[in-house]
Amino acid sequence: MIKNRVVVTGIGILSSLGHNKKENILQMKKGNTGVEKLKKFDTDKFISQIGAEIKEYNAKAYFNEKEITEYDRCAQYAIISIKEALAESKVLDNTSLENIGLSFGTCNGGVNSLEEQNAIKGLDKKKTQKYPFFNQGDHVAKHFKLGGPVNTINTACAASGNAIGFGFEMVQKGYANAMIVGGSDSMSSSVYAGFNALRALNSVPCSPYNKSFGLSLGEGAAFLVLETLESALSRNANIYAEICGYGLSSDAYHETAPHPEGLGIKKAIEYALKQANVEKKEISYINTHGTGTKANDSAEIKGLEQVFGTERLSQIPISSSKAYFGHNLGAAAAIEYVTSLLAIQEDLLPATINFQEKREGCENANIITNEMKHQRTTYFLCNNSAFGGHNASIVSKNWKNPKGEIKELKSPSKSNVYIVGKGNSTTLLKENQGSLLEYLVSEESTSEFEDFKLKEYDSTLYERRMNSLAQYSIAAADLAMKETNTYSSLENEDIALIYGTSRGSLQSSEKYFKSILQKGPEFASSIYFPDMVLNSVAGKVSKKLQLQGFGSSISTGGNEGLFSAIYGYELMKDNIQSYCLVGAGDELSDLSSEIDQALGLDKSIYPISQGSSFLMLSNKKDKYINCAEITGIGLTFGSNASSLNRAIEMALNNSNSNIEDIDFIFYNSNGLPSDMAIYEEMFENLNPQKSILKHCFNSKEYLESTSSLNHLYVAAELLGNEIKDLESINNYFNQDVTKYKKGIVVSTSMNGNNAAIIVSKAK
Numbered sequence: 001m002i003k004n005r006v007v008v009t010g011i012g013i014l015s016s017l018g019h020n021k022k023e024n025i026l027q028m029k030k031g032n033t034g035v036e037k038l039k040k041f042d043t044d045k046f047i048s049q050i051g052a053e054i055k056e057y058n059a060k061a062y063f064n065e066k067e068i069t070e071y072d073r074c075a076q077y078a079i080i081s082i083k084e085a086l087a088e089s090k091v092l093d094n095t096s097l098e099n100i101g102l103s104f105g106t107c108n109g110g111v112n113s114l115e116e117q118n119a120i121k122g123l124d125k126k127k128t129q130k131y132p133f134f135n136q137g138d139h140v141a142k143h144f145k146l147g148g149p150v151n152t153i154n155t156a157c158a159a160s161g162n163a164i165g166f167g168f169e170m171v172q173k174g175y176a177n178a179m180i181v182g183g184s185d186s187m188s189s190s191v192y193a194g195f196n197a198l199r200a201l202n203s204v205p206c207s208p209y210n211k212s213f214g215l216s217l218g219e220g221a222a223f224l225v226l227e228t229l230e231s232a233l234s235r236n237a238n239i240y241a242e243i244c245g246y247g248l249s250s251d252a253y254h255e256t257a258p259h260p261e262g263l264g265i266k267k268a269i270e271y272a273l274k275q276a277n278v279e280k281k282e283i284s285y286i287n288t289h290g291t292g293t294k295a296n297d298s299a300e301i302k303g304l305e306q307v308f309g310t311e312r313l314s315q316i317p318i319s320s321s322k323a324y325f326g327h328n329l330g331a332a333a334a335i336e337y338v339t340s341l342l343a344i345q346e347d348l349l350p351a352t353i354n355f356q357e358k359r360e361g362c363e364n365a366n367i368i369t370n371e372m373k374h375q376r377t378t379y380f381l382c383n384n385s386a387f388g389g390h391n392a393s394i395v396s397k398n399w400k401n402p403k404g405e406i407k408e409l410k411s412p413s414k415s416n417v418y419i420v421g422k423g424n425s426t427t428l429l430k431e432n433q434g435s436l437l438e439y440l441v442s443e444e445s446t447s448e449f450e451d452f453k454l455k456e457y458d459s460t461l462y463e464r465r466m467n468s469l470a471q472y473s474i475a476a477a478d479l480a481m482k483e484t485n486t487y488s489s490l491e492n493e494d495i496a497l498i499y500g501t502s503r504g505s506l507q508s509s510e511k512y513f514k515s516i517l518q519k520g521p522e523f524a525s526s527i528y529f530p531d532m533v534l535n536s537v538a539g540k541v542s543k544k545l546q547l548q549g550f551g552s553s554i555s556t557g558g559n560e561g562l563f564s565a566i567y568g569y570e571l572m573k574d575n576i577q578s579y580c581l582v583g584a585g586d587e588l589s590d591l592s593s594e595i596d597q598a599l600g601l602d603k604s605i606y607p608i609s610q611g612s613s614f615l616m617l618s619n620k621k622d623k624y625i626n627c628a629e630i631t632g633i634g635l636t637f638g639s640n641a642s643s644l645n646r647a648i649e650m651a652l653n654n655s656n657s658n659i660e661d662i663d664f665i666f667y668n669s670n671g672l673p674s675d676m677a678i679y680e681e682m683f684e685n686l687n688p689q690k691s692i693l694k695h696c697f698n699s700k701e702y703l704e705s706t707s708s709l710n711h712l713y714v715a716a717e718l719l720g721n722e723i724k725d726l727e728s729i730n731n732y733f734n735q736d737v738t739k740y741k742k743g744i745v746v747s748t749s750m751n752g753n754n755a756a757i758i759v760s761k762a763k
Contacts, residue, residue, distance in 0.1 A: 262303020
């Protein structure tokens with residue numbers, strides 16, 4: 001299979017230095033910083049009073065009143081920068097919106113819409129609708145009427161780097177003709193209070209690697225248009241760069257501190273270089289994460305030294321753009337990548353401004369200080385790290401510089417992908433533990449969710465004050481690993497983890513917001529603040545189970561579990577790693593109930609529940625086990641049956657199957673009339689010539705993020721011949737399930753995020 005080469009043909013940016021590309025690069029050349037005294041909220045009681053906020057922002061200059069009401073500031077910033085990128089790219093001149101997707105990175109999501117209410121009970125429904133993280137990307141996709149894959153990456157400060165990588169994959173592998181990729185975050189008083197509580201802020205504008213410690217928070221958005229090289233050349237588009245490869249990893253070390261030796265960033269860079277087929281010696285510039293904090297800066301340098309060697313690294317110019325823009329959190333990677341591209345077009349490299357003297361641990365680094373450096377650059381690297389231990393690295397080639405050979409992408413042999421392990425925290429709580437399928441179709445009545453305690457399951461995996469979502473997820477992931485270990489040794493394996501959650505732990509968020517409401521922002525809880533980022537749960541799972549491979553955390557607003565499996569499937573298919581845990585989790589709380597009411601989920605015919613499920617995917621199959629195989633996937637966006645059918649058609653095509661080959665369709669409905677109507681129309685449109693079993697398993701319980709994965713889970717149980725009580729299952733379906741060979745698992749979200757997977761008996 002020949003992969004598409006992927007290039008950048010459009011750029012848009014909105015930051016503290018300017019409202020567009022021209023303003024930003026001009027201010028960078030002048031050596032100016034956007035970090036000034038904050039005006040958005042009172043900072044008098046904090047250790048710092050400065051930040052990099054967007055100057056003279058007027059929403060009315062960009063949006064009508066309805067849009068201002070509908071879009072959180074995070075989504076507004078994204079739309080503005082995307083319009084600039086699309087206008088420059090002109091990709092819409094010859095590409096249908098149906099074939100363009102969005103990969104959206106954010107750390108804070110719609111937190112402004114929640115914190116401005118100054119309460120966590122009795123919330124305004126219209127404002128609260130804008131809070132969930134997935135709504136930022138979904139609202140943007142709807143604004144531009146996109147129909148391709150849409151995904152919100154929530155890996156905190158590495159989110160937009162991860163988003164660029166995901167979009168790169170979607171274009172490279174033909175799931176979209178073009179992708180809009182990047183990130184957005186707005187200045188937040190509650191987030192600022194959290195960094196103040198961690199004592200991480202600098203009272204003067206930050207200067208990474210400098211003797212003065214501390215970061216400066218910022219806000220903004222940056223997005224790129226990615227398309228195939230073939231498409232760009234055919235219409236003579238302006239090409240900034242070719243994205244050659246990307247890498248992700250997990251530190252599995254600490255919630256807020258990087259691994260002191262930089263092992264996570266080292267792995268991310270190595271993955272990126274390998275995928276890009278680029279030698280270490282060819283990298284001639286590195287834009288580092290460089291937050292300005294003592295722990296991050298020295299750890300990142302150590303990680304870089306482990307990749308390049310101390311002598312070689314001392315020859316590579318590096319810099320951190322955060323001295324210009326502050327730390328833009330979820331938008332940081334995209335802003336830093338975009339501005340690196342803008343500078344490189346003019347044979348310049350960004351500087352680390354406000355610099356005085358190198359701090360301990362950074363002495364040997366070749367830091368570009370105070371003034372931009374003149375250099376013709378071919379291959380360059382952009383790195384980012386995050387709370388939760390997530391790391392992202394991107395390798396790119398400057399298209400304006402012809403120096404060096406133009407390499408073809410490696411096209412490794414494709415592997416089959418199997419489901420080799422399963423674990424969930426639902427059946428774990430039942431007296432008669434059995435399969436998830438047997439539980440979901442049983443007549444056992446549902447009661448209040450039992451109080452699961454990870455400490456009782458395995459005290460070594462528990463930590464004091466651990467929220468319920470983390471406890472459910474760690475147990476489910478551990479069970480999936482144990483089942484895999486029964487057949488295959490996982491010792492010395494780097495195991496990937498892709499996790500889905502639409503809301504994160506709202507139990508922890510409640511406690512954090514309460515600390516501010518009850519005591520004041522200067523007394524914000526440093527204990528609960530780290531769990532405000534949605535990827536904190538994935539970080540905890542990685543840490544407890546020592547998962548140090550490829551790592552990501554996503555939000556799609558209703559099918560996170562299935563989407564995680566799709567992302568993991570692509571990873572396994574490419575032989576990047578041999579094992580990948582894919583999972584999702586949900587947690588109930590008072591704040592969660594408020595959001596359910598705002599979104600209308602409280603009107604579902606299904607009882608809303610909590611818990612977690614995980615599957616282990618692998619490109620290795622033990623000959624002694626029966627298992628299911630994933631053979632094709634499809635992703636689209638659109639709140640209608642035709643969009644959902646497109647996802648199924650894409651999955652069938654990728655699986656070299658047709659609808660007549662299908663024995664069952666397991667569909668994940670949220671139980672709202674509009675959702676069920678879409679599925680009914682979808683079935684009519686499919687119109688197979690034979691009878692196909694169609695079933696939704698949510699009548700007993702609906703979990704926003706997890707239920708979609710549960711449908712793949714029970715399909716794997718069926719196709720893997722793992723059902724003990726076959727008679728009752730056959731009676732339930734009124735069919736002989738042992739004859740099933742192939743099925744479709746499909747899910748749509750409230751906003752129209754559609755995912756489909758073809759799953760078969762393994763050959």
